[in-house]
Amino acid sequence: MSSLPNRKSFRHGVHPLEHKEETEHLPLERMPFVGRYVLPLGQHIGAPCRAVVRAGEKVTRGQLIAEPGGFVSTSLHSPVTGRVVDVGPHRQGNGQLVPAIQIEADPYSSQQFRERDPVDPFAMGVDEFAASVQRAGLVGLGGAAFPSHVKYKLPEGKACERLVINGCECEPYLTCDHRVMVERPAEVVRGVSILAEKLGARGAWIGVEMNKPDGIDSLRAHLPAGSKITVAPLAVKYPQGAEKMLIKAVFNEEVPAGHLPLDIGVVVNNVATMACLTDWFDRGQPLIERALTVAGPGVDRPANLIVPIGTPIRDVLRHCGINRDTRQVVMGGPMMGMPLATLDAPVVKGTSGLLAFTDNMVNHPTEYACVRCGSCLEACGNFLNPSRLARLARAGRYEELEGAFVMDCMECGACTYTCPSSVPIVHLIRAAKLTIRQRKAKQG
Amino acid sequence: MMAGDPRLLLQSAPFLRRGITTPRLMTEVIIGMGPVILAAVYFFGISAIFVMLATTAGAAGAEWLLGPARPRGRTLKDGSAILTGIVLALCLPPGFPLWMAFLGGAAGICLGKLAFGGLGQNMFNPALVGRAFLQAAFPGAITTWSAQGDIGGFFTVRASNFAAPFMQATPDAVATATPLGLMKFEHQTTPLTDLLLGNTAGSLGETCAIVILLCGVVMAVRRAFDWRIPAAILLSVTVFSTVVWAFNTEKFPAPWAMLTSGGLLFGAVYMATDPVTSPVTPRGAWAFGAGIGVIVVLIRLWGGLPEGVMYAILLMNAATPLIERVTQPRPFGRGAIEHE
Incomplete structure (x- = not known):
């Protein structure tokens, strides 16, 4: 396989059934606004952020409501215009109580985001750029929700030679990154150009699995002439979206164990994050909404939705027609996602999908003795x-x-x-x- | 505590499964053995069926009686005991007394598997342990080979099959030597076409080389076992016996005769590939197979027995943990693996 041109991949891995066909052609649509939003202060990797609003305060869409609690931490913004009703514990997906800001949407507001004038990221210094990204509350949207600015602020003595953009979406069922590549290729490509320039990379590679030919085509169609961005089609295999596997697939290089990709001069980012980077610099929109896939036999109307961060999962699933056969709801993909203990938990920055599974899918076969089959x-x-x-x-x-x-x-x-x-x-x-x-x- | 929606099931990721289960793998091997079983029945008549039933009954009975309780017979469902029984039968002579066959199946499961803690824990291939037990207990009966077609028809039963327990097993009137016996003790060679088509004396499943080879290829393609093991065995036997044969073509048998006679092919395809008792590591599989090949040739040419596949596999089974220890895969992003 690997000898065929444009069929790059890593070694080993598995080929689960993709289940992408039910949503991959569904365009992104906006989830309607609901009554109440819940924004946990620790929805990213690292220190939780600190609330800067109090109960009763009025907030507008895109307003800062919590500031970073440290360097490895990021900002949080209100996804709606409305009123803060509570700053206190709320149940998150895994059943734990975590501090969260609750906002009641103003039913009379148009919920229009007020854009600001574009800011030229190319005019900024690198530190200023990273600080600006932190103000945008940007995190990796692939699922891990690692604050992006941390990756952009290169430590002393480290240089980023190559930028890799992760468009693999190797998890079955999920198609939101696919739709972002098809519908927002210009924003993705602009984000990649900005980042490659700011990091001083000599090139950028967007790794996309071959099961998304329209994504590859649309990205390629938006590459400016003479661009140093390459779209790299990859063979379909799980877990290609794992950053070390992706680097192996694109460059055939192994990141030494226990080290970061940066140690071999690579920074990896998700495609959807790139579109959000463009939104921030060109329109001033911080990370207040994200694309996600709602799928699985437990919902009657699977969809790719743009959902305001903080929307309760119950509302999203209702919007997609959750039915009574649902036995399990998974946040993220079916291979690495997290089962939800409560549907009152909100969509957070790292939510790439909501999958509703029915009875026949949650009963796994009984365990037998390991026969060392290899x-x-x-x-x-x-x-x-x-x-x-x-x-x-x-x-x-x-x-x-x-x-x-x-x-x-x-x-x-x-x-x-x-x-x-x-x-x-x-x-x-x-x-x-x-x-x-x-x-x-x-x-x- | 109200932790959330009571109907939601909490499990650990991944939520998808490939859908292939261990019983299915066992069934696949049994089905893959189908043509060999049919060939055995074709060549040796109804006696073959009797011997297979006896060993399988012994193996399954032992698993049921002495295997994990609660509920009794739970581990029968994984299919491994039945597989052991069939494999054991296929390496026994057709006129083998049934009570001995039954005992062999039971001994294989008890001593070869349950004594170690059941499926997945055993060190030696249970079917081969059963056969080693029989070889030690009944050396006469297990080396009494009857030729094909020595009896009237398909439904004629060999008298020795129904020898009474613990009485002297009456050897068949027409006892024939196997190709390897002829080779070793009388320096006679058997024509290659006979070896390939199975027109020789021998154990039930081992005579027809072509059928075993074809089944092996199909199963390797379907990934029912690790193809590296039979490949390594056949390769090492070929290389080793060619070298020896080149020294003295008069004294030593030709490599093609070595490959197609005795239990080599059957052992390579159905016994050495038992995943439990062979290395899981890819490099280990090559070493394991190569070791079996070398030992087989050593025993056949210089040992006291005409055939050495059984002991070769059992010896390498014993070496499996050691082989695995030095052939662990190199983890991603690490240099040469550091051993403790």
């Missing part, structure tokens, strides 16, 4: 031995687990997906990694 070894993009890790994790042999490089695991779940004996391999690994981290924290 399927998991052939699935693991990190070339670990998942069957061994699972065995050691069950036995609680943490020192040996570390010796077997359990911390290299990216928890993509390809091993569990492929296991014929239904051993919950990645679940065991996740628990073991947590224990190892807790032990380390206790010791040091």
Whole structure:
């Protein structure tokens, strides 16, 4: 396969059924405004932000409501014009109570975003640029929600030679990045040009899997002549969207284990993040809404929606016709997503999809003994031995687990997906990694 | 505590499964063995069916009786005991007393699998443990080969099949030597066409080389087993026996005779590939197969027995943990793997 031109990929991995056909041709539509919005202060990786509004205060759409709580933290803006009704604990998707700002939308407001004049990012210094991105509240929209400005502020002695834009969307069911590439190619390409220029990269590569030919075409059609941006078609394989796998697929280079892509001069960003970067500099719109896919047999009208951040998930699912057969709702993709404990939780910056699964999909086969068939070894993009890790994790042999490089695991779940004996391999690994981290924290 | 919507099911990602289960893998191997079973029945008549039923009954019975309880017989569902029974039958002679066959199946499961903690924990291929047990307990009966067509017709049953337990098993009137026995003790060669088509004496499943090869190729393509193991075995036997043969073409058998006679092909395709007892690592699979090939040739040419596939596989089974230890894959983004 790899010898064919334009069929680049990483080694190993799995090919789950894509299930993208039910939404990939549905254009992005706007989710109507609802009554109340919930904005958790810690919806990104890093320190939670600090609220700068109090209950009772009036806010407008796009107004700053919480400022960064540190460097690895970002800003939060009101997705609607309305009134702050509460700053306090609210239940988030995993069932935990977290501090959140609740805003009641003003029913008489047009909810029109008031644009500001474009700002020229090219005129800014690099630090000023990163600070501006932090003010926009921008995070990686692929799902991890890592504050973007942290990646843009290169540490001393590090240089970004190559910018990689992640348009793989390798998770089944999800098609929102695909739609962004098809419908907003100009914004994506402009965002990439801005970022490549600001980081001083010698080139930018947009990696897109071949199951999105219209996405590849529309991006290519918007590349300016002589651009240093390349659209790189990749073979369809999971987990290609994992940044180290993506770098391997595009450049055939391995990021050393335990290091960041920046250590080999690469910065990776998501396509949808690029469109938001353009929105910020050209229209002054911070990250107050995002595209996401609502799909699965539990909804009658699957859709690709642009949803204001903070919209309760129950409202989004109702809008798409959630039916009574729904047994499980997953936030994110079906391979790495998180099952929701409550539908009162809101859409956050990292929500790339909402999947409603029915009974026949949530009953996994009974677990059999591991027959050491080796399927998991052939699935693991990190070339670990998942069957061994699972065995050691069950036995609680943490020192040996570390010796077997359990911390290299990216928890993509390809091993569990492929296991014929239904051993919950990645679940065991996740628990073991947590224990190892807790032990380390206790010791040091 | 009101943690949320009570109807929502919480599980751990991933939420999708490939949908291939272990029982299905076992079934696939049994189906992949179908043509070999049919060939055995075609060549050896109804006796073949009796021997297979006896070993399978022994294996399944032992699994049911001595396997994990609650509910009893739970582990029968994974299909591995039945597979063990069939594989064991296919490496026994057609006129083998049924009570011994039953005992062999039970011994394979008990000593070869359950003693280690059940499926996935066993060190040795259970079918081969069963056969080793029979070889030690009944060396006479297990080396009494009857030729094909030595009996009147398909439905004629060999008398020795129904020998009473613990009485002297009466050897068949027409006992024939296997090609390997002829090769070793009488320096006779068997024509290659006979070896390929199965027109020789031998165990039930091992005589027809062509059928085994074709089944093996189909199963390898369908990824029912790790193709590297049979490939490595056949490669190493070919290389090793060619080298030896080149030294003295008079004294040593030709490599093609080595490849197609005895249980080599059957062992390479159906026994060495048992995933539980072979290395999971790709490089380990090559080393494992190569080791089997070398030991087979050593035993056949210089050992006291005419055939060495069983011991070769059992020995390499024992070496599997060691092989795995030194052939762990190189993790992504790391240099040469550091061993502890």
